[in-house]
Amino acid sequence: xxxxxxxxxxxxxxxxxxxxxxxxxxxxxxxxxxxxxxxxxxxxxxxxxxxxxxxxxxxxxxxxxxxxxxxxxxxxxxxxxxxxxxxxxxxxxxxxxxxxxxxxxxxxxxxxxxxxxxxxxxxxxxxxxxxxxxxxxxxxxxxxxxxxxxxxxxxxxxxxxxxxxxxxxxxxxxxxxxxxxxxxxxxxxxxxxxxxxxxxxxxxxxxxxxxxxxxxxxxxxxxxxxxxxxxxxxxxxxx
Ligand SMILES: C[S@@+](CC[C@H](N)C(=O)[O-])C[C@H]1O[C@@H](n2cnc3c(N)ncnc32)[C@H](O)[C@@H]1O
Numbered sequence: 569x570x571x572x573x574x575x576x577x578x579x580x581x582x583x584x585x586x587x588x589x590x591x592x593x594x595x596x597x598x599x600x601x602x603x604x605x606x607x608x609x610x611x612x613x614x615x616x617x618x619x620x621x622x623x624x625x626x627x628x629x630x631x632x633x634x635x636x637x638x639x640x641x642x643x644x645x646x647x648x649x650x651x652x653x654x655x656x657x658x659x660x661x662x663x664x665x666x667x668x669x670x671x672x673x674x675x676x677x678x679x680x681x682x683x684x685x686x687x688x689x690x691x692x693x694x695x696x697x698x699x700x701x702x703x704x705x706x707x708x709x710x711x712x713x714x715x716x717x718x719x720x721x722x723x724x725x726x727x728x729x730x731x732x733x734x735x736x737x738x739x740x741x742x743x744x745x746x747x748x749x750x751x752x753x754x755x756x757x758x759x760x761x762x763x764x765x766x767x768x769x770x771x772x773x774x775x776x777x778x779x780x781x782x783x784x785x786x787x788x789x790x791x792x793x794x795x796x797x798x799x800x801x802x803x804x805x806x807x
Pocket of ligand 1: 578581582585596626627628629630631632633650651652653656678679680681695696697698701702703
């Protein structure tokens with residue numbers, strides 16, 4: 569059944585993430601039972617970094633994936649994280665300072681559909697749980713293609729709804745009833761954790777997202793289900 573569209577106007581999305589920024593990391597780890605770290609690690613592993621790369625982490629939020637790209641062995645030489653939610657970036661900057669990684673990882677305020685990076689300037693682009701929030705994902709994919717050097721790699725993590733009937737029912741029950749209640753209790757935000765399941769329900773299926781990557785001229789596209797298909801890792805290259 570098709571779901572009603574939800575507003576992804578940039579001001580609304582940035583405002584919502586700003587409002588939950590302080591609780592974001594805790595809720596991420598609790599609501600995913602800690603598996604989110606492993607998903608991010610899989611995304612970095614897919615880049616096959618060798619220690620010299622410049623990595624762009626789009627929709628970086630509190631910079632967990634940017635940090636993982638730098639601290640992997642071997643990791644990226646430099647990482648730039650871009651996000652339009654100021655408060656999320658502030659939390660991220662605190663983590664970089666704490667880890668003494670603020671020289672190798674920088675966080676910049678910007679929109680994924682107008683990336684503040686020169687053409688062909690980065691070796692790899694990552695996005696974790698960000699693309700479904702972008703109002704115009706096709707425009708973001710075009711921009712990613714522009715900033716990647718030829719041959720550069722892309723790794724995107726995003727939620728999906730599993731297809732196996734029992735798992736699907738359990739997942740939807742958790743996403744629609746448990747997660748919004750726990751999220752509201754901890755973050756004290758009325759709607760952010762209702763938006764999350766709605767945004768997953770209405771986002772492209774893995775097949776549709778692969779088609780979008782193809783239309784954006786990426787090559788070697790793969791969609792790998794993680795944790796019974798509740799998350800997909802999409803990988804691709806700029807030809
Ligand atoms: C669910 S959080 C994910 C944060 C982080 N990547 C992680 O793995 O925890 C989504 C992030 O995407 C950002 N975002 C959504 N649309 C964006 C856009 N068009 N441009 C830049 N950032 C965007 C939000 O501000 C938010 O910080």
